[in-house]
Each structure stands twice: as structure tokens, then as C-alpha cells.
Amino acid sequence: MAQVLINIDVADLDQAVAFYTQAFDLAPARRLGAAGIELLGAEAPIYLLCQPPGSRTAGTALRDYARHWTPVHLDFAVDALEPALARVLRAGGVQEGSVREAEWGRIATCADPFGNGLCLIEFSARGYDAIAGDAA
Template structure:
């Protein structure tokens, strides 16, 4: 089974600039003014233009809001060098929500992209999550 990642944005050019600069992704297919495919990660990422205030379907009461927010589902970017990745993401326009912290499994920093989507940068140390796994 494959999966792909969709990220709603209200400005395609700005989103493409951020994700290509912050994570080294490259544009793939373009879908007119409605979206772009980004390649270079373990799964394709699709940036989809969705205006603020719209909903996914008429049955969904919640509306898209590009203010700062965290959802239960977000992206964790696994990196070899957290400090370098953090510098690159901030230079591309990310906001630091929580400075890097070290845990038994590795290091983590919490950020938000320019569209308010929360994401984490992870650098595994030692055996990574196996350092804390029960089995």
C-alpha cells in the first residue's frame, strides 16, 4: 500500500517556495493553479490550493483556517542534523514553536509552516525509538 500527503494552502507559490527550500523537495506535476506535486521524500506531497473559510464538503462544519494550529495528525520530518534542518526551515519561513529538546530516543523541535500547519523535526540518536520501546 502506498500513501501520499496532501497539504492545503491558500497561496501555492509561497507554499512551493517554502517546502522546496525548507526540505529540498522538487516540483513534479502541476495541476493548473490548483496544486503541485512535490517529490524527494518517502511519499509525494501535494500542495492543494484551498481558500481560507472553505470546508472539505458541505457536510463538514469546520472551515479551513490558516492561523497557527496543531492537529492530531501532522508531519514529522526525520533529519540527520536537527540544527541544520532547523536553520534551513526557519530561513524558509517556518516559526519555531518549541526549541530543540533532547530525549532518550533523540532530539525534537516543533515548528509551524507559513500556513499555520504544525510539524516536527526529529533527529534519532542511539537506537532511536528502540531506546524507549517496551518490546
């Protein structure tokens, strides 16, 4: 099985470290040159990579740290939604919309200070089993 690594492009490494350590209780583990930090404390390591605005991404796109949408984003499963949301907001994150409820639990959509979307999820007792069916 492949190991999953999470890379998050940011415009300011110090600000990003402050946000992710305060909001999610992650800890810096290794500095990767002048433009990278490894954070541990989640189920997969998270790498904050400082990339200047306007620098080239894949293809011909240029980095823009305004709020943007991507179908790939981070979900942080939390024990209690309101305290976790308060930590994200205190650390400089932004809540987008109201808390929503579903059979599997509750969700708050947010963005980090660099426009990257993330969700906070508080699972119900059954979690995804509440909506799970056969995968085949």
C-alpha cells in the same frame, strides 16, 4: 499495502512551493491543475493543494490558516537538527518552543507559513529502539 499520500492545504501555492522546496530540499514534479503541485524527495509524495481561506473542509468546518493543532502532522527525520531548523526558519517557518531531548533523539516543533504543524527529529543512534517494547 496501501500507498500513503500526504496532502497539505495552503492558501498560496507559490509561497508553499518555495517553503517546502527550500526547507526540505523537495522538488516539484507535476502540476495538478491550477491549484495543486506534487513534490517529490520524501519517502511519500507531498501534494500542496491551494484552498482559499474560509472554504469548506470536511463537515461544516471552514479553512483557517492561523496556527492550528491537529493530532496528525508531519515529522521530518533529519541528520542534524540545527542546520535543518535554520533552513526551516530561513524558508519562512516558525519554531515553537525550544529543542527537546528524549531517549530516542531530539525534536524541534515548528509550523509552516500556513499554520500547519511539523516536527524536525534528529534520532539518536538507537532511535525508537531506545524505547521500543513488544507491540503485543
